[in-house]
Amino acid sequence: xxxxxxxxxxxxxxxxxxxxxxxxxxxxxxxxxxxxxxxxxxxxxxxxxxxxxxxxxxxxxxxxxxxxxxxxxxxxxxxxxxxxxxxxxxxxxxxxxxxxxxxxxxxxxxxxxxxxxxxxxxxxxxxxxxxxxxxxxxxxxxxxxxxxxxxxxxxxxxxxxxxxxxxxxxxxxxxxxxxxxxxxxxxxxxxxxxxxxxxxxxxxxxxxxxxxxxxxxxxxxxxxxxxxxxxxxxxxxxxxxxxxxxxxxxxxxxxxxxxxxxxxxxxxxxxxxxxxxxxxxxxxxxxxxxxxxxxxxxxxxxxxxxxxxxxxxxxxxxxxxxxxxxx
Ligand code: BTN
Numbered sequence: 001x002x003x004x005x006x007x008x009x010x011x012x013x014x015x016x017x018x019x020x021x022x023x024x025x026x027x028x029x030x031x032x033x034x035x036x037x038x039x040x041x042x043x044x045x046x047x048x049x050x051x052x053x054x055x056x057x058x059x060x061x062x063x064x065x066x067x068x069x070x071x072x073x074x075x076x077x078x079x080x081x082x083x084x085x086x087x088x089x090x091x092x093x094x095x096x097x098x099x100x101x102x103x104x105x106x107x108x109x110x111x112x113x114x115x116x117x118x119x120x121x122x123x124x125x126x127x128x129x130x131x132x133x134x135x136x137x138x139x140x141x142x143x144x145x146x147x148x149x150x151x152x153x154x155x156x157x158x159x160x161x162x163x164x165x166x167x168x169x170x171x172x173x174x175x176x177x178x179x180x181x182x183x184x185x186x187x188x189x190x191x192x193x194x195x196x197x198x199x200x201x202x203x204x205x206x207x208x209x210x211x212x213x214x215x216x217x218x219x220x221x222x223x224x225x226x227x228x229x230x231x232x233x234x235x236x237x238x239x240x241x242x243x244x245x246x247x248x249x250x251x252x253x254x255x256x257x258x259x260x261x262x263x264x265x266x267x268x269x270x271x272x273x274x275x276x277x278x279x280x281x282x283x284x285x286x287x288x289x290x291x292x293x294x295x296x297x298x299x300x301x302x303x304x305x306x307x308x309x310x311x312x313x314x315x316x317x318x319x320x321x322x323x324x325x326x327x
Contacts, residue, residue, distance in 0.1 A: 006031065008089050010039050011048070011134070017063035019056045046090060046117050047132020047221045061218075064134045065242040067114050075247035082254060083110035090133070092120040094140040095196050095210040102142055102198075102206065110254045112141040114246060121212065124194055125320065129212050132221045136231070137213040137246055143257055145205040149197045152207055153303035153317065154265035155257070156181045156195045159209055161268045162256035163191055164275040166249055171237045176277030179296075179305045179323050183213075184277055188230035190214050209257075213249065215242060266301045273298050282326035283307060285316060292316075293326060 006029055013020055013028055022033040029036070040058055044050060049061035067087045076082065091097045094115040101107060115138045118131035131138050145151055160181040167175045167183065167190070174186035183191035194210040214231035222229070232245065259267060273279060278296040285292045285307065294309035304315035305323065 004090065007039060007042055007046075010036075011043065011064070011089075012066070014043075014050075014058065014060050015064040015066055015134075017060050019053070019059045021057035025058065043133070046119075047130075047218060048134065049218050049220050066134060067116060067246060068243055071241070071243035072114075072247045072250070075241075075244045076251055082251075083108040083112070085112040085114065085250065088113060088115045090117045090119060091115045091138075093118050093122050093210070094138045095122065095194060095208045096120075098140040098142055098208050099196065099198070102208070107142045109144050110141060110257065112139060112250060112254075114139050122194055122210070123192055123212075125322070129192065129194075130217075130221050130224050131212070132218050135216045135218055137211070137215055137242075137249065139211045139213070139246070139249065139253075141209045141211075141250075141253060141257070143207045143209055145197070145207055146261070149199060149205045149207075152195055152197055153180065154268075154301075155207060155260055156193055156209065157272060157299060157303045158256045158260040158265060158268045159193050159195075159211065159253055161271045161275070162252045163193075163211065163213070163249065165256075165271070166252035167191075167232070169252075170232070170240065170245070170248065172232070172235045174235075175275060177272060177275040178277055179299065180303070180321075185230050185235045187277070188228040190230050190232065190235070209253075211249070211253065213245075215245065264301065265299075265303055269299060269301060278323065278325060284324045284326050286322040286324065287320060296323075 009029055022036045025036045026033050051059045069087045094113050098113050117133035118138050121129035121131035123129040160177050163183045164175050164177050176184040178184060181193040182189055191213040196208040199205045216233040217231045276298055279298055281296055283296045294307035297306035297308050297313055300306055300315060304317045306313050
């Protein structure tokens with residue numbers, strides 16, 4: 001048995017949140033107690049919070065609801081028409097995993113992967129995306145770009161709208177969008193989108209749309225996040241199954257991607273405005289060493305940010321811009 005399979009088994013055993021002795025875990029996994037101890041350290045490295053009490057054994061700080069393909073399927077409306085998806089345990093990055101899959105086989109539009117943890121989760125502008133095991137959602141979708149890569153900016157904005165609408169439908173209040181595609185709740189970041197683009201030798205192009213959603217961020221890793229953040233479990237009015245949230249997010253994203261393909265970004269412009277947390281507010285744009293100030297006026301039909309200054313409304317485009325509220 002591979003080490004990764006042993007880790008999965010160990011997590012499965014511990015997921016009930018109860019104490020398990022080192023001896024019983026060793027017997028289940030067919031390994032020594034010392035090896036159990038080593039595996040427990042690996043789980044801690046993956047961001048799981050564990051207690052170890054002599055005479056009692058090991059226990060997760062809280063019960064885990066592991067992602068389960070069947071449960072996600074059952075919770076997905078109209079699943080028969082939707083593309084397939086996979087659930088992985090530990091990956092480097094779900095975007096990179098899906099990119100490899102796309103090189104190996106022909107994927108249907110909307111084929112997606114979920115991962116329980118990422119050891120090299122990537123955020124925008126070269127940042128790391130903190131991806132502890134079993135507590136959040138890390139999700140990537142394969143989407144061909146029939147019009148080439150210039151449609152990609154609009155696409156990522158449409159996905160932002162999909163997430164905001166999904167969170168709103170879960171009863172969460174204070175959901176907001178920040179251009180180009182960060183999702184906030186009451187001014188704190190809850191979700192981010194990273195779109196990787198690939199153009200192939202035959203001229204066709206596709207995107208890998210990576211979505212990270214904080215569901216229940218463990219205290220132990222939260223200290224590494226360098227901005228104001230929140231998670232769904234702190235904001236949602238009722239406790240909700242992780243698999244159900246995964247299904248709802250996937251449903252919402254796939255629906256918006258199809259809508260975007262059929263009608264472009266114009267159908268999302270008004271919907272974006274409903275969530276735009278900087279709309280009509282004084283903003284500052286940071287582009288490397290350069291800075292611009294003005295009033296945010298939403299987005300245009302191509303997904304460019306509109307900022308009004310004394311000379312008129314200007315359009316800003318491109319992933320390296322950081323948008324901030326003027327203090
Ligand atoms: C951001 O910086 O706001 C974008 C974060 C995107 C994180 C997600 S998690 C799933 C996918 N895999 C990655 O490595 N990154 C994206």
